[in-house]
Amino acid sequence: MSLEIPWVEKYRPKTFNDIVSQSIAINNLKKFVQNTNIPHLIFTGPAGTGKTSTALIIARHFLKKEELDTNLLELNASDTVRIDFVRNVLKNFVNQSLFKDGSLKFIVLDEADNIPGQVQQALRRIIEKTSNNIKFILLCNYINKIIDPIISRCAVFRFVSLPKEKIIERLKYISEEEKLKIPSEKREEFFKHLFFISGGDLRKAINTLQMSVALELLENLDLNEILKISGFLDVGTLENLITAIKNKDFIKSKEIIRLIETLDSRNFIRQISEVLPSLNIAPVNIINLKTYIGDIDYRISQGADEFIQISALLAMIIENVQS
Ligand SMILES: Nc1ncnc2c1ncn2[C@@H]1O[C@H](COP(=O)(O)OP(=O)(O)OP(=O)(O)O)[C@@H](O)[C@H]1O
Ligand SMILES: [Mg+2]
Known part of the structure; x- marks a missing residue:
C-alpha cells in the first residue's frame, strides 16, 4: 500500500457528482456552468466540506488541460495579506489576459476571510475593473469577514458541514478502495470515532483514517489510541x-x-x-x-x-x- 499521496488528494472529488452532500450549492452551480457568463463566486462554510475541490472542478470545467497552468491562479491568505502582492501579482495576471482571446481565467482566493480589510478594498477595485473573462472564486469559513462591496459582486454558495452518514459512507468507500483490513467487530465503532474526531470535516476524517493506517493501529484497533493521537481525551x-x-x-x-x-x-x-x-x-x-x-x-x-x-x-x- 502506498502512503505517499495523501488520501485527501487521492480522493479529492474530480467532478460535481463526486462531491458528497452540498446538493443545494452543487445543483445551482451545475446550472451556472452551462454558459460562460458566470458571476464571481464565494464559497463559504466550515473546513473540509468541499469548497476548494468545487472551485477546482469549476476551473477545470471551463479550461483545457494545457490552460490550467496559465489561466488558473490559486492564492492563499499568506499571499494575500500583503497589499503589494495583491496589486502586483493579481494585476499582472488580470492584465495578461487582455492580450488573449476570450478564454476564461480563474483566480481562486483561499482563506479570503483572512485578507485584511485594506487589502480587500484594493481587491474590490481590481474585481470591479476586470473584464468579463476573469472570474474570481473566493473561499472562506466566515462570510462576515468579507466586506460588503465584494459580497455584492459575487454569487454566494454556502457549504454545510457533512452529516455523519455521508462522512462514514465516504470513509467506507476509501477503506474499500485501499483494501484496509479493519477488524469486523470494531468496524462500525471505528467509523463512528472517526466521525466524532472529524466534527463534520471530511478532510480531518480522511487524514485520521490514513494516520491510523500509517501508525498500524488498525490491526488491534485501539480506539483510545486513535482518540489520543487526534488530541482528544481517551x-x-x-x-x-x-x-x-x-x-x-x-x-x-x-x-x-x-x-x-x-x-x-x-x-x-x-x-x-x-x-x-x-x-x-x-x-x-x-x-x-x-x-x-x-x-x-x-x-x-x-x-x-x-x-x-x-x-x-x-x-x-x-x-x-x-x-
Ligand atoms: N463534499 C465533499 N465531497 C467529497 N469529498 C470531500 C468533500 N469535502 C471534503 N472532501 C474531502 O476533503 C478534502 C478537502 O476538501 P476541500 O479542500 O475541498 O475542503 P475545503 O472546504 O476547501 O476546506 P478548507 O476550508 O479547510 O479549505 C478533499 O480532498 C476531499 O478528499
Ligand atoms: Mg479549501
Whole structure:
C-alpha cells in the first residue's frame, strides 16, 4: 500500500457528482456552468466540506488541460495579506489576459476571510475593473469577514458541514478502495470515532483514517489510541473527569487536565460540550454554559492561555452541577 499521496488528494472529488452532500450549492452551480457568463463566486462554510475541490472542478470545467497552468491562479491568505502582492501579482495576471482571446481565467482566493480589510478594498477595485473573462472564486469559513462591496459582486454558495452518514459512507468507500483490513467487530465503532474526531470535516476524517493506517493501529484497533493521537481525551480519562465534575472536585478535575500531554483545547471543548447533558445540570444553565463555552473558544482562538481558560470552564461547569 502506498502512503505517499495523501488520501485527501487521492480522493479529492474530480467532478460535481463526486462531491458528497452540498446538493443545494452543487445543483445551482451545475446550472451556472452551462454558459460562460458566470458571476464571481464565494464559497463559504466550515473546513473540509468541499469548497476548494468545487472551485477546482469549476476551473477545470471551463479550461483545457494545457490552460490550467496559465489561466488558473490559486492564492492563499499568506499571499494575500500583503497589499503589494495583491496589486502586483493579481494585476499582472488580470492584465495578461487582455492580450488573449476570450478564454476564461480563474483566480481562486483561499482563506479570503483572512485578507485584511485594506487589502480587500484594493481587491474590490481590481474585481470591479476586470473584464468579463476573469472570474474570481473566493473561499472562506466566515462570510462576515468579507466586506460588503465584494459580497455584492459575487454569487454566494454556502457549504454545510457533512452529516455523519455521508462522512462514514465516504470513509467506507476509501477503506474499500485501499483494501484496509479493519477488524469486523470494531468496524462500525471505528467509523463512528472517526466521525466524532472529524466534527463534520471530511478532510480531518480522511487524514485520521490514513494516520491510523500509517501508525498500524488498525490491526488491534485501539480506539483510545486513535482518540489520543487526534488530541482528544481517551474514554478512561474522560470518565475520570466526569466523575470529578460530578463530585464537584475542582482541584481533581484540573489535575486530570494538567496531566494530559497532548491537550488540544478546542477538541476538549467539543468533547466536554457533548457530555454536558449527562451531568446533573438544569436545562437553562446548560444554555448559559454553552454561551460561556462559545466565549472560551473565542478567547482561545485569540491566543488566551489555554490552561487558564479550560480551568475557568471546568469551574463554571462544576458550579452548575446540582448535588
Ligand atoms: N463534499 C465533499 N465531497 C467529497 N469529498 C470531500 C468533500 N469535502 C471534503 N472532501 C474531502 O476533503 C478534502 C478537502 O476538501 P476541500 O479542500 O475541498 O475542503 P475545503 O472546504 O476547501 O476546506 P478548507 O476550508 O479547510 O479549505 C478533499 O480532498 C476531499 O478528499
Ligand atoms: Mg479549501
